[in-house]
Amino acid sequence: MRNIIAVAGVVIKELYRRKDFYVLFIVTVLICLVMGSVNIFNDDKIVRYLKELCLLLVWISSLVIAITTTARQIPAERENRTLLPLLAKPLSRLQLVLGKFFGCWFACGLTLLCFYVFFGALSASREHHWPLMNYFQAATLHWFALGIIVAMALLGSLVFAAPSSNSTICFVVVGGILLVGRHLDKVALPLPEPARSVLLAVYYAIPHLEFFDARDLIIHNWPLIHWQYFMLAIVYAVAYTAVFLTGASLVFRRQAVN
Amino acid sequence: MGLLLAALLVLSFGVAAKLQPQFIEWRGSRADGDMLKVLLGESSKLFANEFFVKADSYYHSGFYPGIFDNNEAFKTAHMAEDTGAVSSRNHGEEASFMGPPRNWIDAFGRHFLPDRHTHLDTGGASDDLSSSDEVREILPWLKLSTDLDPQNVQNYTVTAYWLRERMHKPDAAHEVLLEGLQENPGSCDILFELGRLYVESDHDTNRAVNVWNAAVRNWRPIEGSEDAVIANNFIYEKVTTQLGETACDAGHWQQGIDWFEKATLVSRTPEALQQLIAEARQQMPGSAFVPARAVR
Numbered sequence: 001m002r003n004i005i006a007v008a009g010v011v012i013k014e015l016y017r018r019k020d021f022y023v024l025f026i027v028t029v030l031i032c033l034v035m036g037s038v039n040i041f042n043d044d045k046i047v048r049y050l051k052e053l054c055l056l057l058v059w060i061s062s063l064v065i066a067i068t069t070t071a072r073q074i075p076a077e078r079e080n081r082t083l084l085p086l087l088a089k090p091l092s093r094l095q096l097v098l099g100k101f102f103g104c105w106f107a108c109g110l111t112l113l114c115f116y117v118f119f120g121a122l123s124a125s126r127e128h129h130w131p132l133m134n135y136f137q138a139a140t141l142h143w144f145a146l147g148i149i150v151a152m153a154l155l156g157s158l159v160f161a162a163p164s165s166n167s168t169i170c171f172v173v174v175g176g177i178l179l180v181g182r183h184l185d186k187v188a189l190p191l192p193e194p195a196r197s198v199l200l201a202v203y204y205a206i207p208h209l210e211f212f213d214a215r216d217l218i219i220h221n222w223p224l225i226h227w228q229y230f231m232l233a234i235v236y237a238v239a240y241t242a243v244f245l246t247g248a249s250l251v252f253r254r255q256a257v258n
Numbered sequence: 259m260g261l262l263l264a265a266l267l268v269l270s271f272g273v274a275a276k277l278q279p280q281f282i283e284w285r286g287s288r289a290d291g292d293m294l295k296v297l298l299g300e301s302s303k304l305f306a307n308e309f310f311v312k313a314d315s316y317y318h319s320g321f322y323p324g325i326f327d328n329n330e331a332f333k334t335a336h337m338a339e340d341t342g343a344v345s346s347r348n349h350g351e352e353a354s355f356m357g358p359p360r361n362w363i364d365a366f367g368r369h370f371l372p373d374r375h376t377h378l379d380t381g382g383a384s385d386d387l388s389s390s391d392e393v394r395e396i397l398p399w400l401k402l403s404t405d406l407d408p409q410n411v412q413n414y415t416v417t418a419y420w421l422r423e424r425m426h427k428p429d430a431a432h433e434v435l436l437e438g439l440q441e442n443p444g445s446c447d448i449l450f451e452l453g454r455l456y457v458e459s460d461h462d463t464n465r466a467v468n469v470w471n472a473a474v475r476n477w478r479p480i481e482g483s484e485d486a487v488i489a490n491n492f493i494y495e496k497v498t499t500q501l502g503e504t505a506c507d508a509g510h511w512q513q514g515i516d517w518f519e520k521a522t523l524v525s526r527t528p529e530a531l532q533q534l535i536a537e538a539r540q541q542m543p544g545s546a547f548v549p550a551r552a553v554r
Contacts, residue, residue: 040397040398043397043425046397046398183324185361185364203363217370221319
């Protein structure tokens with residue numbers, strides 16, 4: 001466990017030394033402040049368009065940070081020739097994969113914390129109330145979705161040749177799931193066989209990341225998600241994360257280190 | 259070399275000075291200072307429609323069909339339908355466009371989405387009738403849609419209606435409608451809404467009648483898609499009915515009947531108008547039966 005924490009700590013330190021997060025955070029803040037300064041019929045209570053824009057930027061930024069940070073972890077170790085010395089220490093390949101995963105995931109958690117604090121402050125400045133539990137649910141679901149994505153990108157970094165191709169494929173897959181994942185079964189129904197069965201199989205196999213996108217609920221001030229469904233979504237995320245991590249450790253075990 | 263450079267600079271300056279006025283007058287010019295038009299050009303109208311739909315989605319607090327859902331009950335934006343100035347093309351049950359859950363993934367996913375049909379003017383997701391002014395949240399999208407497509411008159415009428423009705427800002431609504439008239443001179447829809455504003459907010463019936471008369475003068479029957487014809491006839495019916503009711507309220511029964519008869523010519527529900535005509539005839543002096551109740 002200490003080895004995993006040590007590897008994770010290095011990943012977190014790497015995140016706050018790099019400029020990605022700062023740039024994305026400042027761009028998000030600037031865009032939101034500029035859009036917030038727009039005068040719409042002299043009504044300073046109009047806020048939902050601003051919440052939507054802010055959350056969209058938070059999602060995009062978090063996906064960029066999660067995928068690009070994860071995709072370069074193991075390839076960078078290999079390129080810098082530090083992978084072999086790392087594994088020569090009493091550190092197993094599984095521990096390295098887990099350390100990288102937890103490092104990236106916790107780093108994403110820290111960035112999400114900053115983003116959601118800004119989002120809360122922005123919406124409170126107009127709405128004058130803090131639905132903290134709603135924000136907690138949305139941020140937690142978002143974080144666990146990033147867990148699945150980080151695990152997926154980690155597996156991709158062991159399968160695909162370069163971090164750039166891995167990042168691109170991850171962006172396409174995650175974007176596709178978020179945009180049409182929920183509707184794939186409807187698209188499949190009118191199709192002829194075997195396309196129909198293939199698409200339905202894809203529908204049931206993919207991790208449904210849209211479960212974790214609670215933006216509409218907090219933008220429009222809907223009540224809390226029932227806690228039992230919230231917890232089930234967390235279990236669902238943990239299961240898919242475990243599947244991808246298992247896949248990553250199996251692939252990594254058979255790979256040459258140098 | 260220096261001389262050649264100077265000559266080229268003079269030539270460039272001369273050509274620019276010659277072309278600049280023609281470029282400004284050219285209809286395809288994007289140099290009018292509007293950043294969105296410069297970026298999007300004519301495609302801005304496509305985006306404008308998307309933002310209009312987005313406003314209607316906000317009107318439903320996010321409970322809205324996507325391109326994969328059954329949108330029969332959302333063909334006409336509810337925020338426009340509720341103004342009473344737009345003919346509806348909606349059919350079917352608006353609360354159940356998702357249908358029954360198709361499988362466990364679909365059923366589970368619905369717990370993370372807005373799941374009830376509500377309108378912002380009746381409190382939205384909170385069901386709190388006292389917060390009906392939250393309808394303000396649709397305004398940014400309508401404003402954006404207006405900027406992108408100034409020829410879509412529904413943007414002006416819907417914005418003005420909600421500004422006046424729920425946000426109690428008749429002056430802002432008036433400004434929006436005047437801006438709409440500048441962009442769409444003689445638009446019956448905008449003149450109808452302007453007349454309603456004069457009657458309901460300013461209590462100035464004479465001014466409203468003048469505006470509605472202008473709307474009638476500007477109205478022309480159109481040919482085209484069935485929906486366009488129905489919408490065009492609907493606004494004529496609304497204007498003439500309003501003029502008829504106003505005339506009857508003022509005791510000008512024959513004038514009122516004349517307006518109702520004009521409305522009957524284009525109405526899809528002439529029975530209701532025939533009823534109004536019958537009631538007006540009964541109210542006329544010399545009629546055998548005079549009920550105590552007024553026409554309206």
